[in-house]
Amino acid sequence: METIEFHSVLPQVFAGRGDIVSxxxxxxxxxxxxxxxxxxxxxxxGKSTFCSYIMGYRHDYSGDVLMDGKNVRDIGIKEWTGIRRNNISYxxxxxxxxxxxxxFENVEIKNRLTGFKTRSDIERWFDMLGIADKMNTRVGQxxxxxxQRVAMMRALVQPFDFILADEPVSHLDEGNSAIMGDIMMTEARAQGAGVIVTxxxxxxxxxxxKVYRL
Structure with a gap:
């Protein structure tokens, strides 16, 4: 996948409003x-709405969202499964x-589907992110x-042309935010992928x- 395009897209909830500056x-x-x-x-x-349109979870908008020129409204369930597994990570x-x-199980459950990373790759990320001692801790604890760091690792254990990171560091300090950004960008560059951070x-x-204001 080379491009994602928005053409005159407007969420239905904003329809009729003349004060939209975006x-x-x-x-x-x-x-x-x-x-x-x-x-x-x-x-x-509409930030979360924007993300949902890219991922094909919602279609409550006017205008068109295209992937490599194909309208996402024409993409079927089976094709979306492939896109979310191989082209767009979220x-x-x-x-x-x-x-x-x-x-670890939260990361590995996805990696088993893709076979994209080795256990040592994942363990190295845990160490870099300062939570190696939490690998066997239940996420609920x-x-x-x-x-957030676990979720980022899970997002990276698949191939992707684009990665969409929705408020990825809202609860992290500057140090951990920088480390997570470095890991994400290293993976994105290795795959020649586009990165969209909200x-x-x-x-x-x-x-x-490029910085866009919604």
């Missing part, structure tokens, strides 16, 4: 593989981890910041090539 809504915007983007938004401006804001599983305030300190 770099994305009602505009023509292209996200290209290999480039780094930041999408900033105030609360209620770090959810709400993480969506399994609290009853350990930190970890802090949200620790869980934020309503605190965000990874990266060299963004």
């Amino acid at each position: 770099d994305v809504w009602r505009k023509d915007v292209s996200f290209d593989k290999g480039r780094l983007y930041l999408v900033e938004a105030e609360s209620g401006k 770090l959810f804001q709400e993480l969506r981890l399994f609290p009853e599983l350990t930190a 970890m802090s949200f910041g620790q869980q 934020s309503i305030g605190k965000h990874m300190a990266l060299d963004y090539e």
Whole structure:
């Protein structure tokens, strides 16, 4: 996948409003593989909605979202499964981890599907992120910041042309945020992937090539 495009997209909830000032809504915007983007938004401006449109979870909008020129409304369930497994990785804001599983099990459960990383790769990330001692701890017993690091690792155990990170460091200090950003960008560069980071305030300190305001 080389490009994700938004053409005159507007969430239905904003229909009829004349006060929408945005770099994305009602505009023509292209996200290209290999480039780094930041999408900033105030609360209620549609950041999570934006992510859901890219991932194909919602279609409650006017306009068109295209992937390599194909309208996402024309993508079937089976094709979406392949896209989410091989083309777009998504770090959810709400993480969506399994609290009853350990930190390692939450990462490994996805890696078993993809076979993308070795156990030593994953263990190295745990060590780099300062939570090697939490590998066998149930996620439900970890802090949200620790869980964010686990969710990032899970997002990286698959091939991808784009990675979408929705508020990935909201509960992390600058040191851990920087480490997580380095790990993500190392993986993205290795795959020549595009990176889209969203934020309503605190965000990874990266060299963004383009910043959009929702």
